[in-house]
Amino acid sequence: MADDATELVVETQHLTKIYQNRQIALNDVSLSIEPGCVLGLLGPNGAGKTTFLRLILGLHRPTAGWAKVFKQTMSPNAADLRRRIGYIPTNPQFPKGMTPIVYLDYIARLFGLPADVRKPRLATLIRAVDLLPHSGDSIAHFTPGMTARLAVAASLINEPDLLIWDEPTHGLDIEARRSMLELIKSLAAEKTLIISSHNLSDVDEVCNHACVLNKGQMIFHGSLQDLKGRIRKNHYELDLDGEQKAITKSVQVIRAMKDVTHAVLRLRRLEVKLGDETPNALVLAQIFQTLADHKITLITVRSVGMQTEQAYLDLVEREESRGFARLYKDVEAA
Numbered sequence: 001m002a003d004d005a006t007e008l009v010v011e012t013q014h015l016t017k018i019y020q021n022r023q024i025a026l027n028d029v030s031l032s033i034e035p036g037c038v039l040g041l042l043g044p045n046g047a048g049k050t051t052f053l054r055l056i057l058g059l060h061r062p063t064a065g066w067a068k069v070f071k072q073t074m075s076p077n078a079a080d081l082r083r084r085i086g087y088i089p090t091n092p093q094f095p096k097g098m099t100p101i102v103y104l105d106y107i108a109r110l111f112g113l114p115a116d117v118r119k120p121r122l123a124t125l126i127r128a129v130d131l132l133p134h135s136g137d138s139i140a141h142f143t144p145g146m147t148a149r150l151a152v153a154a155s156l157i158n159e160p161d162l163l164i165w166d167e168p169t170h171g172l173d174i175e176a177r178r179s180m181l182e183l184i185k186s187l188a189a190e191k192t193l194i195i196s197s198h199n200l201s202d203v204d205e206v207c208n209h210a211c212v213l214n215k216g217q218m219i220f221h222g223s224l225q226d227l228k229g230r231i232r233k234n235h236y237e238l239d240l241d242g243e244q245k246a247i248t249k250s251v252q253v254i255r256a257m258k259d260v261t262h263a264v265l266r267l268r269r270l271e272v273k274l275g276d277e278t279p280n281a282l283v284l285a286q287i288f289q290t291l292a293d294h295k296i297t298l299i300t301v302r303s304v305g306m307q308t309e310q311a312y313l314d315l316v317e318r319e320e321s322r323g324f325a326r327l328y329k330d331v332e333a334a
């Protein structure tokens with residue numbers, strides 16, 4: 001949280017969107033985004049990510065709650081406020097007959113940039129997104145990677161401080177994706193970004209915060225570090241030293257422990273998984289004791305799987321099973 005609430009780039013309170021009086025796409029989402037935050041917006045299909053972004057952009061009117069951008073309330077009428085945001089929708093489309101220069105110049109004119117500002121800025125942007133060799137080519141012949149880079153240039157033309165990009169790596173090949181991630185990283189030094197993505201490794205690489213939506217509800221908002229910290233820590237790797245025979249014997253004992261669900265030995269590396277409800281410290285202590293009893297030295301212990309993808313799946317899975325339990329209870333009660 002910022003010490004001073006006036007610093008917030010985005011703030012939402014009880015933000016809710018119900019389409020056609022029946023589809024709850026976003027349900028009571030309250031969060032704040034500070035300057036310099038690179039927020040990864042995650043969630044399964046239909047979770048409400050695009051709806052959330054469109055509400056922040058003022059492209060939809062909230063059914064309840066509000067969104068503020070740079071301390072001002074966003075609404076479909078707030079065109080001036082919207083100009084301070086660089087937006088890229090999923091699968092951006094451009095007029096096929098135009099070249100990047102003609103298109104970017106057209107957008108710059110829409111923003112009212114005078115010619116002496118327009119020209120150098122266009123040149124800088126085209127170079128930054130690596131489209132200089134194609135600046136006079138027709139957009140109709142652009143690859144998805146080139147189209148994505150043109151979208152980046154267009155979203156930066158008015159030098160916005162807030163960038164909202166909906167699935168910027170969607171449909172890109174490895175090379176194009178890499179260049180997009182590098183662009184995001186370089187922009188992150190000076191802008192606040194909200195990036196919606198299905199790709200957890202992308203979020204892992206470029207974001208410092210995450211917001212996870214599921215069925216319109218926010219089930220997590222915090223640092224990426226916190227998200228990873230939420231993972232159940234029940235999977236470990238132990239590097240051992242000692243006689244191979246003794247190691248094999250100790251693993252047999254460990255495997256027989258009732259709270260150990262999995263114990264596999266590969267040479268001198270032991271992988272163990274503990275039961276979900278297990279008090280880990282206790283079982284680990286038993287494992288360490290067993291190793292000591294067999295005169296085996298424990299060189300390292302690592303907690304495995306501290307990956308964003310795993311933490312995310314864990315979170316959504318737990319939320320889904322809670323939802324199922326609630327539904328099941330309702331059915332039972334009926």
Ligand SMILES: Nc1ncnc2c1ncn2[C@@H]1O[C@H](COP(=O)(O)OP(=O)(O)OP(=O)(O)O)[C@@H](O)[C@H]1O
Pocket residue numbers: 019020023024025043044045046047048049050051052
């Ligand atoms: N204009 C609309 N009218 C009615 N329902 C809509 C509209 N737009 C979205 N929805 C519904 O609202 C819910 C949230 O959709 P949204 O597009 O925000 O999700 P998403 O997380 O962006 O999904 P995806 O990852 O598939 O793009 C979905 O059930 C969707 O069908």
